[in-house]
Amino acid sequence: MEEQKENRPQAARSEPPKAPIRAACPPGRQHCRISDQEPNEKNSTASSNDFSDPVYKEIALANGYINRMTRDELRSKLAEFKLETRGVKDVLRKRLKNYCKKQKLMQKEPINGESYYDYICVVDFEATCEEGNPPEFxxxxxxxxxxxxxxxxxxxxxxFQQYVKPEINPKLSNFCINLTGITQEVVDKADTFPQVLQNVIEWMRQWELGTKYTYSMLTDGSWDMSKFLNIQCRISRIKYPSFAKKWINIRKSYGNFYKVPRNQTKLTIMLEQLGMNYDGRPHSGLDDSKNIARIAIRMLQDGCELRVNEQMHAGQLMTVSSTAPLEGAPAPQMPRYRN
Structure with missing residues (x-):
């Protein structure tokens, strides 16, 4: 329900110095050659965590050269490395920068594959609504x-997809039916929220999430967890589920990674900037979730480390620092009923 979701401010842009560079790729891949000028390789024994290491100077020099490339030059270089060539210029530039950075750092020290989530669970709820969404609704x-x-x-x-039978406003408004495509007959036949949540948890357990595999939740904005799920748990008289207390807000991640303002982080705009069209029916929760997943896939391909950036704490929405330890969500359990 994109119209009901809020954007949040993003970090400011900063650009590194400008100069050409060549960054090496792993065996079996083409070299990430941006120009024919070679960097100075002296004093390359510094720690990989020390930003005085020459590798970071090489990355900065490469970034500067990439900044001066035209869109056609960026697409040509991305095609040379067999990378995606769709997207606006800023996205193409970021894609090439991250590819070259990754290859240079991989040459220096192997990436620890155990430091990331094995799975991401993308969620985009649809909820009852009225035209104009009056505040008391x-x-x-x-x-x-x-x-x-x-x-x-x-x-x-x-x-996974299941519809839910509403309790407070069991009759859907015409606005809600037209927006979501969900009919009155569908919700009348559906299970109540606690049963659907139990089914979700069983499905997640079948995939061994939180036990064998690490995972995180991901949403398009803050509202799915901080508003819709929070309100629904109160209506259904159950505790807020522990596995959903932290999540990745992809709007924040997208804005910070591609350095775009918050008004460019709506679902359709993110897809357009990445050179993709919306696939399916807008405001179908499942179709929205699939399209959000497509954006997440492209961001991961472009070198973004999607990580938890928001949480519910004591019933309030809070930001999670980018320096916080990378922790997966706990094994899903059905929350207790409220007293």
């Missing part, structure tokens, strides 16, 4: 979709 979840994204293969491995 209570939103109830009527569609619970989850898209399971494998961060290693960068593929969608499975999906």
């Amino acid at each position: 209570v939103h109830e979840i009527i569609e619970f979709p989850v898209v399971l994204l494998n961060t290693r293969s960068l593929e969608i491995e499975d999906t």
Whole structure:
């Protein structure tokens, strides 16, 4: 429900110095040659965590040269490295920079593959609504979709979708039906939220999330967890589920990674900037989740480390620092009922 979701401010842009560079790629891949000028390789024994290490100067020099490339030059170089060539110029520039940075750092020290989530669960609820969304209206979840994204293969491995029967406003407004495509007959036949949540948890357990595999939740904005799920748990008289207390807000991640303002982080705009079209029916929770997953896949391909950046703490929405330890969500458990 994109119209009901808020954007948040993003970090300011900063650009490194400008000069040509060549960055090496691993065996079997083309060299990340940006120009024919070679960097000075002296004093390369510094720690990889020391930003005085010459490798970071080489990366900065390469970034500067990439900054001066035209869109056609960027596309040509990306094609040379067999990378995606779709997207606006800023996205192409970021893609090339991250590819060259990754190859240079991989040459210096292997990447620790154990430091990342194995899976990302993309969620985009649909909820009851009225035209104009009056402030006193209570939103109830009527569609619970989850898209399971494998961060290693960068593929969608499975999906979950169930509709939910609302309790407070059991009759859907015409506005809600037209927006979501969910009919009155569908929600009348659906299970109540606690049963659907139990089904979600069983599905997640089948995939061994939080036990054999690490994972994180991901949403398009803050509202899915901090508003819709929070309100729904109160309506259903159950505790807020522990596995959903922290999540990746992809709007924040996208804005920070590609250095774009918050008004350019809506779902359709993110897709457009990445050179993709929306696939499916807008405001279908499952289709929205699949399209959000497509954005996440492209960001991972471009070198973004999607990580938890928001959480619910004591019933309040809070930001998670980018320096916080990378921790997966706990094994899903059905929350207790409230007294």
